[in-house]
Amino acid sequence: MLKKSIPFLLLLFAFKTIQGQELTATKLLDRSIAYHDPEGNWKQFxxxxxxxxxxxxxxxxxxxxxxxxxxxxxxxxxxxxxxxxxxxxxxxxxxxxxxxxxxxxxxxxxxxxxxxxxxxxxxxxxxxxxGLPMKLKDPGTIIDPKVEKREFKGKEYLVLRATYDKNVGTDEWYFYFDPETYALKVYQFYKDKTKNDGEYILLTDELETNEIKLPKTRVWYYNNNDGYLGTDDLEKVVDINK
Incomplete structure (x- = not known):
């Protein structure tokens, strides 16, 4: 009976592997945008x-x-x-x-x-x-098609890498998404990754306005030594039209 179950388990494992491979960078970005801006309101912000x-x-x-x-x-x-x-x-x-x-x-x-x-x-x-992650759809943004699974500060994330056309920007960015909700939780950039320069930003809490979920608190650190830079808190959002 055990021998008969082995091919089924192998098939199930293979199926799960294929499922995991199906999450392309485009799909991950679309799912994150669907979480943060489900009605597509950012362009009218x-x-x-x-x-x-x-x-x-x-x-x-x-x-x-x-x-x-x-x-x-x-x-x-x-x-x-x-x-x-x-x-x-x-x-x-x-x-x-x-x-x-x-x-x-x-x-x-x-x-x-x-x-x-x-x-x-x-x-x-x-x-x-x-405007993130919606701004990752802007012209001149080059998204690496590979979705990386990475542990960062003790938590697991799905990670996208973005570079830019020279007339847009020269930094290299990494965006960390919650693997269950696809919420954007961390972003990180390098000017020269070989020097481990640049910064990473931890996002905590959210403030919702016009059905858009914005990061409420962002805490900034240096990449090279985890040195603390500062914290900005989104206290409130006031609709211009109200």
């Missing part, structure tokens, strides 16, 4: 993100990030200690103010990086990280 950033030996930085994706309008107000800055990018035009003052001298402009290049960088930063 119009809200203000209220974010508190805690860093070692620095005062808390409070940010209000204005994102109107359909109209391509970005605004960022930051308050840290006694300094309040506001920058905006709309229709290719940038503006900047420092404690309410818009006429700045060259020293102030340099110190606070009150230029359009910096504002564009902030726009890309916030729309990319809060």
């Amino acid at each position: 119009q809200s203000i993100l209220h974010i508190n950033l805690e860093m070692p030996d620095r005062p808390t930085r409070k940010s209000e990030v204005y994102l109107n994706l359909p109209k391509q309008v970005f605004g960022l107000k930051t308050i840290q200690d006694t300094i309040t800055t506001y920058r905006k990018l709309e229709n290719g035009k940038c503006s900047f103010s420092l404690n309410g003052k818009t006429e700045l001298d060259s020293t102030e402009i340099k110190k606070h990086r009150a230029d359009c290049e910096r504002t564009t960088m902030y726009r890309n930063y916030y729309t990319y990280l809060y």
Whole structure:
């Protein structure tokens, strides 16, 4: 009786192996997007993100990030200690103010990086990280077709590797997904992996707005020594249209 059961067990094992191999990078990404943005609302995102950033030996930085994706309008107000800055990018035009003052001298402009290049960088930063994993569908993103199973900080994940066209970016990114829910739990990037540089970011808790699940708390560390960089907390999201 035992001998007869062996071929069946082998067949069952083979079937499970094939099932596991069926999860391609495309399917994993689609499942994660279905978890975070089941109604496909990200492209119409119009809200203000209220974010508190805690860093070692620095005062808390409070940010209000204005994102109107359909109209391509970005605004960022930051308050840290006694300094309040506001920058905006709309229709290719940038503006900047420092404690309410818009006429700045060259020293102030340099110190606070009150230029359009910096504002564009902030726009890309916030729309990319809060738009994950949906942003991995953007043109210029190259997803490795292989899904890797990896243990990271004592937990098992399904991992996607992403690189980018040269005109989009040069960093190498890894995205870690919960193997059961497909929620995005960690992301990690390298500028030069051979040097183990770059950072990893742990995502905990979620805040749901307009049926989109956003990471509430992100904790940042260096790859090379696990050094703590900071924690940003998404305090609330305010719908622009309400």
